[in-house]
Amino acid sequence: MNSPKRTTIYDVAQEAGVAASTVSRALRNPRRVNAATREHVLRVAERLGYRPSPLATALQSGRTATVAMLVPDITNPHFFGTIRGAERRASAAGITFILSYTEESADNERNQIEHLARSVDGFILASSRMSDDGLLELAEEHNLALVNREVRGLPSAVVDSRVGSRQIVEHLASLGHRSLVYLSGPHQSWPAGERWRGLRGSARSLGIRATRLGPFPPRVVGGGAAADAVLVTGATAVVAHNDLLAIGVLRRLAERGVSVPEQISVVGYDDIFGADFCVPALTTLAGPQDEAGRSAVELLLENRSRSTTRTTDRRVMLPSHLVIRDSTGPAPA
Known part of the structure; x- marks a missing residue:
């Protein structure tokens, strides 16, 4: 059963009869909005049960945000570059970086997201083993970016x-x-x-x-x-x-x-x-696995000016190239 759709800043704006930018200012920079408008917006937001995006709030308030990366196998050297790229980009943005692994299990992946949700503002899922529907359902409640996985409607960084x-x-x-x-x-x-x-x-x-x-x-x-x-x-x-x-x-x-x-x-x-x-x-x-990791963090950062939980569905496609070594040769006669 799907979770109820989360209220967005655009829902509040429509109900209050104001622009989304006015709602954003009323919630995040109230001195830029007159008192009557601010009180009206706050009442509507409370009635609709609106909750700001944790990642957007953290980045705009200057508080250190936290991003978690989940990989299916932490011992696989393939993920070393992705982890390194994501950690460096997160560090440059002043974001705390957490790493976890899911043992190739979709159930473990979901459980860890639910376990970390209260302390983590965004999730990077590398080679996620979850179904498309499962990921879309989670995206209704959490900020997600995918690495080497594509799901229509979710942001991803993929090597071609x-x-x-x-x-x-x-x-x-x-x-x-x-x-x-x-x-x-x-x-x-x-x-x-x-x-x-x-x-x-x-x-x-x-x-x-x-x-x-x-x-x-x-x-x-x-x-x-x-x-x-x-x-x-x-x-x-x-x-x-x-x-x-x-x-x-x-x-x-x-x-x-x-x-x-x-x-x-x-x-x-x-x-x-x-x-x-x-x-x-x-x-x-x-x-370029390092670049895939960096791109995934940037996809989460792009959501800093949005108040919806689900991010854009932008896809970063990275080039691949064949490295020819000694294990290939002419076909036997």
Whole structure:
């Protein structure tokens, strides 16, 4: 059951018969509004149950606001850049930054938001595992910005994995590969779906057979079963959901005596720290994760002049690029 819609500054303005800017001044800078108008606006706001946005109030009053970032796996190096970018931008704005992780669980995500709601003014959800409807419902009560997740009506900062996936397929096609397997991540993962759609569409246009397997845990430990599943297909190239899974695949292939890239090529996503240290060094899709974190904080800051809880649905799309290393090579004859 959806929560009742929160009263906005525009509702108060319409009921009071004044401009929204007049309501804002009456609530936040009362000396700029005559006493009669101020009292009228305050009575209407109280009757309608209006509550100002905590983030907007904090930023306008000079009080230190607090922003929380929730990530599904705090041990995944992929999130290090996003966290770093968000923390630096928050610090520059004088905002307290809190980090929490949800263990890949949509229920944990919702519970933590509800638990932190009284002390946090805005939430950044990185690779959220919640449903679209669940996020929209939460946005009625909380300031939200998404990273690497899109929901119509909510602000987001996203690295373009669709275009990046085409770069991967084009690279493999140039090496003579005619078949690839995509090792999918968690079924709740929005990037996993985007990556597969990009790979599948590009493979179809280039005449390459693409197969999807999984889901697999997006960690090194998931690479064993994933690699065994790939070998059954006979594909000459494998694209893993993320670098951790790809590194696990490399390890398992080495254990089974399968040479990379001579017998099979391996590609990952994210270009995490250490992707160039494994043997062979991993070909992977990179993106400006620091910038994604910074952009998410700025999306929350854009709400400082608004009094509605839900922020704009502006989307920041960031470019991706393929980093070619030793794990990809010509398709075997």
